[in-house]
Amino acid sequence: MAVLDLFCGAGGLSAGFDQAGYDVVGGVDHEDAFAETFEHNHDAQFVEADLSKVTGEAILAELGYDPGDLDGVIGGPPCQGFSLAGAKTNPADERNFLVTNFVKSVYEIDPDWFVMENVPRITTMEDGQVLEYLLDQFAEIGYDTEWTVLNAADYGVPQSRRRAFFVGHKTGEAFEFPEAAFRESRDQQTLFADRRPPRTVQNAFGDLPSLAPGEEKTTYTADPEGEYQTEMRADGTELTNHRAPNHGETVTGRIEKTAPGEKIPYDSWSQKRRLEFGEPAPTLLAGPRPTYHFAHPTDDRGLSVRERARLQSFPDDYLFVGPIAKQRQMTGNAVPPLLGRAVAEAIAEQTVPA
Numbered sequence: 001m002a003v004l005d006l007f008c009g010a011g012g013l014s015a016g017f018d019q020a021g022y023d024v025v026g027g028v029d030h031e032d033a034f035a036e037t038f039e040h041n042h043d044a045q046f047v048e049a050d051l052s053k054v055t056g057e058a059i060l061a062e063l064g065y066d067p068g069d070l071d072g073v074i075g076g077p078p079c080q081g082f083s084l085a086g087a088k089t090n091p092a093d094e095r096n097f098l099v100t101n102f103v104k105s106v107y108e109i110d111p112d113w114f115v116m117e118n119v120p121r122i123t124t125m126e127d128g129q130v131l132e133y134l135l136d137q138f139a140e141i142g143y144d145t146e147w148t149v150l151n152a153a154d155y156g157v158p159q160s161r162r163r164a165f166f167v168g169h170k171t172g173e174a175f176e177f178p179e180a181a182f183r184e185s186r187d188q189q190t191l192f193a194d195r196r197p198p199r200t201v202q203n204a205f206g207d208l209p210s211l212a213p214g215e216e217k218t219t220y221t222a223d224p225e226g227e228y229q230t231e232m233r234a235d236g237t238e239l240t241n242h243r244a245p246n247h248g249e250t251v252t253g254r255i256e257k258t259a260p261g262e263k264i265p266y267d268s269w270s271q272k273r274r275l276e277f278g279e280p281a282p283t284l285l286a287g288p289r290p291t292y293h294f295a296h297p298t299d300d301r302g303l304s305v306r307e308r309a310r311l312q313s314f315p316d317d318y319l320f321v322g323p324i325a326k327q328r329q330m331t332g333n334a335v336p337p338l339l340g341r342a343v344a345e346a347i348a349e350q351t352v353p354a
Contacts, residue, residue, distance in 0.1 A: 001348070004028070004059070006051065006075030006105055007098070010320065010330035011038045012312065013074050013117060016340020018042065020348060025070070026063045036321040037330060051101040056108025067110040072347070076117035076335055077102040099134070106168070107141040113169040115343060117335050120149045120164050134166070143168030146175045152313075154180035154195075155342040158204035158228065159281045159311045163335070165343060175350060178342040185279055201297060202277035203228045205310040208239070213301045214246030236316030241305040241327065245292050255295045255302075264295060275303075281311045286332030293332075305331060313338040 001022050005014045008027030011034075018024055027038045028047045035046040047062055057067060077098040099122075106114045123131045131147070138145045145168040152161040155178065167175045183195045207229045209221040218239050224230045247255075258264045260276035274295040275281055285293045292302020303311075305320055308331040315337075320327040 001071035002069070003072040003074055004063070004070055004109065004111075005044075006073060006102060007077045008038055008046070008075065009034055010334050011042055012314065012334030012337055013076060013115075013340040014038070014042055014044070015314065015318065015337035016335065016342075017074060017344045019337060019341045020344035022072075022344060022348075025065070026059075028059055028075075033322055033326045034330065037319070040321060041318050051098075051105050056105040059105070060109060067108065070109060070111045072113050072115065073106050073109055073111045074115040074117075074340075075102060078118075100137070103134070103137045103141065106138075106143070113167065113347065114143065115347070116166040116168075117340075118164045118166075120162050123147065123149065123164050138166070138168045142170055144170070144172055144174075146177070148177050150177065150339060150343075151180075151184055152336045152339040153184045153198055153280045154182055155336075155339050156182050156196075156199055156228070157280075157311075157313045157336040157338050158199035158201060159284055159336065160184060161283045161336060161339075163339070167343070167347065173350075176346065178346040198280050199228050200277060200279055201275045201281050201311070204281070205229075205307045206277065207233075208242060208304075208307060208310070210299055211242070211244035211296075211301060211304065212299070213244050213252055216243035218242070232310060232313075232315050234315065239306065239316065241309065241320050242307070243324075244299070244304055245302040247292075247301055252300045255300045258295065260297045284308060284311050284332050286329045308332070312336045 002025050003017055003022050004025055005027040008014060008029050011027055014024045014027055024042055024044045026045045026047055028049050030050045032048045035048060038046045045063060047059055049059060060066060102116055135145055145166055147164060147166045149162055149164050152159055169175060181196055183192045183198045185198055203226055207222045207224050209217045211217060220239055224233050254264050255274060258274040260274050262274055264272040264274060266272055271285060272293055275297050277297045294303050296303060305327045309318060312331055312334055313336045320330055
């Protein structure tokens with residue numbers, strides 16, 4: 001099935017659909033900084049476009065398709081600043097372009113089905129009225145839509161990351177989201193005995209070489225241990241994106257005094273913490289600067305981009321290109337490929353396309 005990724009970023013959702021056997025024909029984003037990373041990792045064209053100013057027909061024409069040609073549209077439009085009042089009374093309000101223009105683009109591209117990913121808050125904004133509005137909008141353009149909130153940890157990602165997913169289709173048959181296969185934490189051993197143990201930070205990057213602040217290494221020094229590390233290294237021969245942030249003594253001193261699993265002592269930056277090997281990581285953040293959010297469990301430093309990518313389930317042959325701040329943004333904002341793959345496989349199994 002041929003799909004187009006809107007608001008593609010680095011291509012995490014595309015990677016999941018690739019792994020599930022789909023044909024990702026293109027990625028669209030308004031930031032050209034994502035182009036090299038997307039095109040390096042996908043046999044697909046990157047289209048730099050602002051979907052508030054460019055029609056879906058124009059995007060299709062650039063890729064060599066007509067409306068109705070593609071099986072699916074996927075994407076994760078940010079919802080920062082979305083206002084239901086603005087969406088209804090002032091569609092030109094820039095805060096509303098990102099979400100409402102996903103709806104508009106789906107209508108213009110006319111696929112058999114779509115997948116929209118977003119933060120869970122979109123389902124509760126304005127006491128649920130935003131959710132009702134979006135479902136009504138999708139219904140008006142011809143799609144029955146199911147939604148739920150999924151945790152990436154349930155699908156083998158070594159990170160607790162909750163995201164809302166909307167799947168719309170024209171078949172009139174209800175869509176069933178994939179069942180969880182892993183526990184979210186070790187504390188759930190009794191409650192979810194039928195699920196596999198959670199994948200942890202140790203599973204994520206315990207095989208990657210130790211780094212000092214500012215140090216980079218390009219070769220593996222240990223064999224992969226376990227299923228997850230073996231999968232991440234399956235097609236990679238050279239270690240890439242494994243450079244530690246270049247901290248000063250003040251920062252390394254703060255990290256050194258912090259036990260694994262604890263918050264790092266800052267007056268602000270309350271989300272900075274030192275990871276522990278025995279549990280999945282908390283939700284990875286993007287951040288506007290080349291700083292760090294999580295510290296390594298044993299090295300007194302922040303994470304490398306490769307370690308961040310491992311927490312998101314990007315395989316090691318997935319190369320991130322560009323300034324370090326952009327690489328952190330790309331890894332922090334991405335849909336974990338394994339989560340995307342689980343949704344993609346559920347669509348394929350249920351033959352959602354009309």
